[in-house]
Every structure is written in structure tokens, then in C-alpha cells.
Amino acid sequence: MKLANDYKKILKTLGFNLAKQQPKHIKRQEGNPLQISSITEERKHKILENTGVIISPRNKEHRQKYFAGLKPYKFLLSLIDENLTSDKNILFEGIAKSFVAEFTKSIDLICNIYQAEQIPEIYGIVPNQLNDNGKRSYITTGVSCMQGKVKRFFDVYKDTQDLQLITLEDKDGNLYGRALLWSDRHNHNPVSTITYKDDTNEVEKIDTKIEKKFYLDRIYIADALCGTDKIKAVYQAKVFNFVCEVLGVDSVPCYSSKHLANIKSVNVDKGSRVPTDFYPLIRGEALDYDFYPYCDTFQGLDGATWYEDGDECEVKLTETDGQNANATGCNCEDCGDRVHEDEIYFAEQDEQYLCENCCTFSEYEDQYINNNYIREHRSTGDIMHEDNL
Numbered sequence: 046m047k048l049a050n051d052y053k054k055i056l057k058t059l060g061f062n063l064a065k066q067q068p069k070h071i072k073r074q075e076g077n078p079l080q081i082s083s084i085t086e087e088r089k090h091k092i093l094e095n096t097g098v099i100i101s102p103r104n105k106e107h108r109q110k111y112f113a114g115l116k117p118y119k120f121l122l123s124l125i126d127e128n129l130t131s132d133k134n135i136l137f138e139g140i141a142k143s144f145v146a147e148f149t150k151s152i153d154l155i156c157n158i159y160q161a162e163q164i165p166e167i168y169g170i171v172p173n174q175l176n177d178n179g180k181r182s183y184i185t186t187g188v189s190c191m192q193g194k195v196k197r198f199f200d201v202y203k204d205t206q207d208l209q210l211i212t213l214e215d216k217d218g219n220l221y222g223r224a225l226l227w228s229d230r231h232n233h234n235p236v237s238t239i240t241y242k243d244d245t246n247e248v249e250k251i252d253t254k255i256e257k258k259f260y261l262d263r264i265y266i267a268d269a270l271c272g273t274d275k276i277k278a279v280y281q282a283k284v285f286n287f288v289c290e291v292l293g294v295d296s297v298p299c300y301s302s303k304h305l306a307n308i309k310s311v312n313v314d315k316g317s318r319v320p321t322d323f324y325p326l327i328r329g330e331a332l333d334y335d336f337y338p339y340c341d342t343f344q345g346l347d348g349a350t351w352y353e354d355g356d357e358c359e360v361k362l363t364e365t366d367g368q369n370a371n372a373t374g375c376n377c378e379d380c381g382d383r384v385h386e387d388e389i390y391f392a393e394q395d396e397q398y399l400c401e402n403c404c405t406f407s408e409y410e411d412q413y414i415n416n417n418y419i420r421e422h423r424s425t426g427d428i429m430h431e432d433n434l
């Protein structure tokens with residue numbers, strides 16, 4: 046690998062002691078392009094002694110079984126052998142930073158587009174591990190708190206009309222970036238409406254061409270890939286331009302537009318807000334899901350629609366543990382139903398919190414009573430607790 050050799054020379058020129066055992070057969074690791082595969086002469090000998098295996102750098106199994114797979118920083122560190130003084134440490138850190146940037150820059154990435162049904166699968170990929178599907182996600186929980194969460198958190202995405210996910214992947218399908226592409230509910234309205242002319246009662250067809258509205262949500266890029274904000278923006282621009290191309294438009298409103306504004310190749314409006322009157326549509330019932338994702342942009346669900354501001358919604362998506370933030374955790378102690386905190390009643394005598402179906406207010410006793418313990422006073426008809434008869 047030329048890059049590794051170039052940096053070895055740089056380290057030597059700048060006065061670093063090179064390690065006696067230098068890594069050999071240096072290659073980008075197959076299946077994990079953010080790591081470097083190599084082996085030292087010493088290790089080759091040891092393997093021969095212990096197992097009789099003659100290491101071949103072209104043998105895939107040998108690569109997997111016997112070679113070291115190092116992150117670029119660790120790899121660079123393995124080239125030298127000395128205790129770094131603080132001056133030299135600063136120098137090394139600088140060299141390492143530029144090595145990591147150059148190493149990651151050359152990874153070939155492509156954009157892909159996925160439909161709503163596939164979204165839970167992609168969010169479910171656990172960061173930095175080889176997953177069931179043989180792919181890795183480099184989007185760590187440090188970048189997006191939702192990556193790697195259980196799939197059922199994202200059922201609500203599956204049911205969102207025309208929601209799409211744009212990804213940044215390498216040729217093996219490993220994930221380096223992603224962004225939700227929201228579609229306004231009116232995108233699918235009929236293009237014409239029928240009205241009656243006032244004076245003649247004559248039917249007139251008016252074409253109301255409805256402009257399609259989209260919103261590109263925050264573009265997440267793997268930390269391991271970027272290092273700096275500037276490099277990150279270059280990758281974000283790749284996703285942004287891909288979306289414009291797919292939609293056949295010059296530009297699209299985007300959450301990450303502030304980052305993108307400094308990149309020349311994108312045509313982005315500086316505003317990052319969702320367009321007015323933009324509400325994606327849920328095909329299911331918003332309250333029927335057992336779990337919900339945390340959301341940056343559309344933080345609320347009201348019946349069948351997504352809302353930007355979560356405060357006025359039935360379901361507020363500001364929790365990372367799959368909960369609805371509006372559900373305050375009040376459960377009726379008799380039937381177990383979950384109810385809003387304003388609709389729970391304290392039955393003093395039995396010290397129970399109850400829902401409206403499980404208790405009745407007694408004017409006579411001035412307290413709520415669990416329906417199971419209610420008795421009627423034989424002569425007055427007043428409702429009483431059975432213990433007070």
C-alpha cells in the first residue's frame with residue numbers, strides 16, 4: 046500500500062525510530078475498509094512453528110485468521126518504536142490525523158435509496174459489528190442515538206406514506222451515512238377538483254396542479270469517515286446531490302443545509318426549517334404502536350399525521366428508549382390501563398390511583414371509590430364505600 050509506505054518515510058524523515066518488526070503485505074481490510082490488514086515477519090514465523098501453516102497474503106482465510114486488522118491510527122503507531130516525548134507526541138498526532146484523513150478519503154461510496162418498509166432493517170444494524178446481513182454500520186450511537194436500536198422502534202416509519210431512506214454505502218453495502226427523505230401528505234392528492242359555477246350551476250373542472258413537497262432530514266455521516274466538519278460536509282453534499290438527481294429538482298429543503306452552504310457543488314437554500322404546511326402521513330393509527338423512534342424533525346404524531354412541534358401532539362417522540370414522551374406513566378391500579386395524568390383519580394380509602402372506568406365519585410363521602418367496593422345506602426340511595434355501611 047503506497048500510502049502506508051509514504052507515511053513510513055515521513056516518520057523516518059522526521060526522526061521517529063521505526064519498529065524492528067514492520068507490518069508487511071499491507072492492504073485495506075476486505076469487508077471492513079476502515080481497517081488495515083497486515084502481518085509481521087515475526088508473526089509469520091510463529092504461525093509456521095506452531096501450526097505448520099505457510100502464510101500466503103493472497104489467501105483469504107489466512108487474511109481473516111492470522112493477519113492483524115488495525116484502525117489507521119493504531120496501524121501508524123505500530124510502525125514506530127519509542128516512548129513519545131510530549132513534543133514528539135504532538136508531531137505524531139498531526140501526522141496521524143492527516144494519514145487517517147487520506148486513508149478514509151479514498152473509500153469509494155455510492156448512494157442508495159430504500160423504501161419505507163426497509164427502514165427498520167437499516168436502523169437495526171448494530172454499529173461497528175459484522176451484522177446478520179454480513180454488513181457493517183459505521184454510523185455509531187455517538188452520531189445517531191437510534192442506530193442499532195431494535196427494529197420495532199421504527200414500525201411507524203414503515204407505515205409512513207412515501208417515506209424513503211437515502212444511504213451512503215461502499216460496494217459491499219456497509220453503511221457510512223443516511224438521511225430520511227420525507228414526503229408531504231398532499232403529494233398524492235388528485236390533480237383536479239370539481240366546483241360549481243355560481244350563476245349557471247354548470248360543472249367546471251379546475252386543475253389544481255399540486256407541487257410535490259419533500260424534506261431531506263439530517264444527513265448523518267459516520268464519524269470514522271469524517272474527522273472534520275469540512276470532510277463531513279463533502280459527504281453530506283454527495284447525499285444531497287443524489288436526492289436532487291432522483292427527484293429531478295435543482296434543490297430540496299434540508300435539515301443539514303447550514304453545513305452544506307459552504308460546498309460549491311450544492312445548490313442549497315440556507316434555511317433548514319421544514320416548509321410550511323408540510324405534514325407526512327401515517328397509514329396506521331399513531332397511538333397503536335408499542336414503541337417509537339426518537340425524532341429530530343417531526344417530533345409529534347397526532348392521529349394520522351406527523352407534526353413538527355411535539356407539544357400539541359398525542360405522541361411526542363423525544364425519548365430515546367422507544368417511549369412516547371406524552372405518556373406520563375400513569376396506570377390504573379385496577380384495570381392496568383395507561384391514562385393521561387389529568388385523568389387519574391386517587392381513591393383515598395383504599396389508597397389506589399384509578400381510571401374513570403374503575404371508580405365513582407361519592408358526593409356523600411366526598412371521595413372516589415373503587416367500583417368493586419361501592420354499595421348503595423338502602424334508604425337514601427347515596428353511594429358509599431362498603432366498609433362504611
Ligand SMILES: [Zn+2]
Pocket residue numbers: 377378379380381382399400401402403
Ligand atoms: Zn381502570
